[in-house]
Amino acid sequence: MTDAVTPIPATARVPFWDNARFAAIVLVVLGHAIQRLTYDSDAAEALYLLVYAFHMPLFALVSGYFSSAAEPTRRRMARVFTDLIAPYVIFETLWTIVQFAVTGRTNLDPAQPSWTLWFLLALALFRVALPYLALLRAPVVWALAISVAAGYLPSIDSTFSVSRFLGLLPFFTLGWWLREHDVVARLGLLASRPVWMRVVAAGILAGAGVLAFVFVDTWQDLRLGTWFFFVDAYVDLDAPHWWAGAVRLAIIALAFVLMAAFLVLIPRRETRWTHLGRSTLYVYLLHTFVLYPFRQSGVLRGLEPMWVWIPVVMLASVAITAALSSRPVRRVFRPLVEPRMPWLFRDRALGAGREPAAARRGP
Template identity: 60%
Template sequence: MSRAKRRVPFWDNARFACIVLVVLGHATQRLTYDSDIALGLYLVVYAFHMPAFAIISGYFSKSDAPSKRQMARVITDILVPYVIFEGIWTLTKWLVEGQANPNLTEPSWTLWFLLALGIFRLVLPYLALLRWPLLWTLAISIGAGYLPNVDSTFSLSRTLGLLPFFTLGWWLREHDIVDRLRLLRDRPWWVFVVGGGLFTVAGFVAWVFIDEFRAMNLREWLFYDANYSSIGGTQWWAGGVRLALMAVAIVLSAAFFALVPRRTHFWTHFGQYTMYVYLLHSFVLYPFRESGVLRNLDPTWLWLPIVIVLSVLIALGLATKPVRTVFRPLIEPRPGWLFSDPMLAGREGRRSDPTGSRRPREAPRVLPADPRQNG
């Protein structure tokens, strides 16, 4: 089979590992108020997991002038699901909390990433025209933090903050870095040691300096969701903090990719359905987060592993076929009536995850790994 049609297990493994970290980060959030260990884990996860997701999304994005079908997919795969799930969240909050404030300009919880993906796709062809696009997006990300009017409206603050990672992913593909350096083929033993060592160091630093990180409100810095002054960065050099955090994100993302399995596993094909997990897991976690059952859990050494295991199980469960069958009309809608040419809405079975995972018409089938990818 040609290279263009053969799925590379690594990328599906990386997608699924990222989405597990997304669930884990949200699941442990309430534990961080009562446990330094949980907060340390939370900070390490948030230091890189969304940047890594943005890198993957950028790697599979095209900078060419979009075709009509590609433009339609921004609407069907991103904008329409965004409107649908904003409506569902408004109804949920009204039923549970007795009040709701419908506002499409303010994304609910996890929905900000949908808007970010849409904006990434729209601006990439323009960025590709520039010399040094990585430097421009880096300047945009750092500069946006100084502007108080760049906020969570249409998730603009996070979009601009994470734009360099998305652009980096595209740049790696554009310059064929992964193939030229044989990054998916050769993985000597020391790569595992270095990758594991980097996460060990990150965990150790998070543990030792946990009080300092709590005092500086580090978690807010890792969200890329607020201007510097609103989270305590009133000094002129506050942009240097973001620059340092972005460097840490790239290093930890590289370590993460180095540790991601290259071979096919039973969970590999779930990496094609990360958007199901992303959009649905918040509804699974919502009652636990809001009821307070995740507060004051002691001892941490018992409850934290339980939460980790449950996060993995939630991600696995939400990517299964029965769940996809039930929720496909909401997550992968086919609004042919919306277009002058109904065919632009796409046909069943030929869809692409907004993060870049194209799925075949037939039932998903992952080919065996290339023997050269062992390691």
């Protein structure tokens, strides 16, 4: 999603990354859209598990890829407020109002993010932590150790998204490390991919989906979907054992494999939807308001036949993503998603404006 990152000239954009962002945000919308179908369908549950196994780790990795560990400048520090904290406060307030209007109840607690807003706080923490982490030798190893160790501490929870920040830290750090060491270019990872590689990648994703479906009852018993959230301590996941960290390591490894397979299948060239990948923050923040009435009304429950409705929901997710990425939507909601806040800073220029969306990088 387009988030607080160091700007570069628009001409330097690589279509592959915008294609990847668009495809990834479609997965986010799909994951939220199909959740209600999982109560009635093992196939929907399997698709849900497949999506959640890697889609947020992918966002963390791409965010890290386009982040800098250099000493923070005043402008970069200010953009943590304008790009992440301010939208978080705005949309947390909107969700509080919506929930009160629908249920008559509200729990006004900015420390506990509503629904998808946790990722904004996690990104802010990533940005703050990265320059310190980059000072260490083997920062990816340290991030991995921190992620695994955090699960052993029940005191680390979802307050201010700290548990997810620590859990997803290896993906963000690896993304930065790949860019820092120019791994993508040196290994030619964006070069032409032979057919056999795409076939293998598709087979990995399809195989993961089949395994998710065949053993769906087992995964439900093990609460695998909850493990994918990187929120709860191991003891809260019914795994108060010394080996619980190995489970998180396995989940992280699985996410890396699925991310790699997914990225192999992403087109490298400019497509008709490449430009939509430049505005995914709009989709991320707005799609929940589109889905909320459907999720709350119960219209997504008891649908039959499921072999028809799952594709319908998938197509609808693509349509919602494209619509919320469109120029009219961006024009209307820009004050909320990309607020200008000159009044917040002593130097008003820090909050007076932002680079055009086409000149910013990020998932």
